[in-house]
Structures are given as C-alpha cells and as structure tokens.
Amino acid sequence: MTGMSWGPLEFLVLAFPGSAPGKAAADALAVLHRPGVEIVDSLLVTKGADGAVTSTELADLPEFREVMTRHDLIAAEDADEVAAGLDPGTCALAVLIEHAWARQAADAVERAGGRLAASVRIPADHVPEEP
Template sequence: MTADDDSAGPELGPVDYVVVEWAGTQPTGEALPYLMDLIDRGIVRLIDIVFVSKATDGTIAELGIGELGAEFAIFDGAATSILDDTDIREAAAALEPGSSAAILVWENLWAAPFATALRNNGGRVVASGRIPVDALLETLDAIEE
C-alpha cells in the first residue's frame, strides 16, 4: 500500500469523550493551557466541544462561548456539531442541578499510526475502558504494603 492508497480508510486514532462538571459555577479556564498544549503538540485533535448548564429545576441550556469569558474565545467556531441534542441531553443527565459542564470529544493522534497498523493487519478493539486514578493508586499502595 502506498501513501496515496487510502483503501483502508484514513489514519485515525481512538476517539474519546469526557464530560467535566463544575458544581455551582462555570469553568475558570485554568485547564485551557494544558488542553491547548496537547493540541499544539499534535497529541490530540479536538473534534467537538460544547458547554452546558443544568439549572436547579433540571433545565439544560447550551452556554455560548461569549458567556464563559475571554479565555474561552479560542474555542469560538471549534464546535463541529458531532455532539447532537441527544448526546448533550445524555451527558447532562449525569450532571447535578445547578452545575455547568464541558463536553469534549477528541481524537488521540498519538495512537493513530498504531491503530491504523492494527486495522490494516485485521486487528480490532474488542474491549476498552479506563481505570480510575484513585483505584490505581489504592492498588499500588496495597502492593507496596
């Protein structure tokens, strides 16, 4: 297969999502430099980002970038609409009333060549998951004892 032959499809890395909640407040932007660093270094590619709030009565509202502060202007126009209303409602169901959240979808660019090689070789992901950091730390502490 040559570089011009894309019969196996584009080179894509695993795609993840995360819903980050801020109870009783909106995000401050403190984490933005870390996200931008990952994007600038080509480690991840931001696919979609949506900010929402959940009122105390359970009403869900999408927050505009302009409502969040100047530091969030970098995301103006970044939303791709991959996340539709159903996705947003489902994500918001996990939120506590009176909170706000960011819903992010990103591609793990660092893993794209590996994932593509596996697909080209007939491999497929049959299970995936995350180990919570607290659980990992507890296990490591137990091993050391």
C-alpha cells in the same frame, strides 16, 4: 464529514459547580492539546437552579476559543444525557477527543502488512497502583 478518517474518539464529561467552569477549566483543557491528541468538539452544558438546561459550543466562548475546534459531532441528545447527570446549579464540559496517535499507529501497522486486531480501554481505577 465525507472523507474524514478519525482515530478512536473518547467522550469526556467534566463537571463543575456553578453555571460557568471558569478560566482555569480552559487552561486545563489546553493540556489536552498535545501531539497525537486532538479535541474535535466540545460543549458547555448548564443546568440552572430551576432545572432548565442550556448548551453552548465552547468554541463560541471567548475564554475557550483558542483551545477549541468545532466539528458539530456532539448532538443535542448528548447534551440532554450530560444534563441528566448534573445537579441543579452546576455545569459540565462535554469534550470529544480523538486519539490521533492510535490512527497513525494503525496506519503504520497496515502499511507493514498487519492490522489492528483489538483495542480495549482500561479505566485507571482498574489498574493496580505501583508499590
């Protein structure tokens, strides 16, 4: 991907019972498509009842084709790591998203003579609930 500039990427693993996540999962992923957030790669990882692991690009599956792009950034090693966390008879969507809004904001700051000095992701479970 020579010349491609990426914003911060986030790797999500969404686990589901059974060997296929279903149409509702495709609808849920469609919610991620919004200005400033892009799905750049995705993979379906399935662990059979016998422990055998398979993986398929979501962009190759009809129910996901409309919401998926394919950049081949999720490697076989990533699929193996996802599978290691799955119970037999389950599957997971491995989704790589780009926070394009952050790249755009950093570019604007740079044009203004500044620079992005730090970026820290704080998990939701570390943020206190509002009263």
